[in-house]
Amino acid sequence: MNDTYTITLQNCAFFARHGVHDEEEFLGQRFFVDAELDVGAGQALESDSIDATVNYGVAFTVIEEIVTGKRRYLIEALALDIAKGLCSRFPQIQRAKINIRKPNAPVPGVLDYVQVSVEHFA
Secondary structure: OOOEEEEEEEEEEEEEOOOOOHHHHHHOEEEEEEEEEEEEOOOHHHHOOHHHOOOHHHHHHHHHHHHOOOOOOOHHHHHHHHHHHHHHHOOOEEEEEEEEEEOOOOOOOOOOOEEEEEEEEO
């Protein structure tokens, strides 16, 4: 079976202390994560079994543990760690695209957010 499907976790919100500046570590801020996971179907589409797919509740927990874990200076590095962590936990993931939005980025002006996207191919 060559079928694939995509699971998307959209706009997962976490409080963490990532960033280059000391005040980002001291104050912390919210980060928003999207995970787009391309899954090799294997038997999941036919078997209708949670054990044959990516359990999105567990995937959310993996993301949460990484985002709220050790501090990273760059959200690029954080995004790659999330992608690799998800692919490690779920070997059926073929591609993980992670978007991280940082609404309170320290910039000299007004913006909605800064976003970084990383694609990791397992």
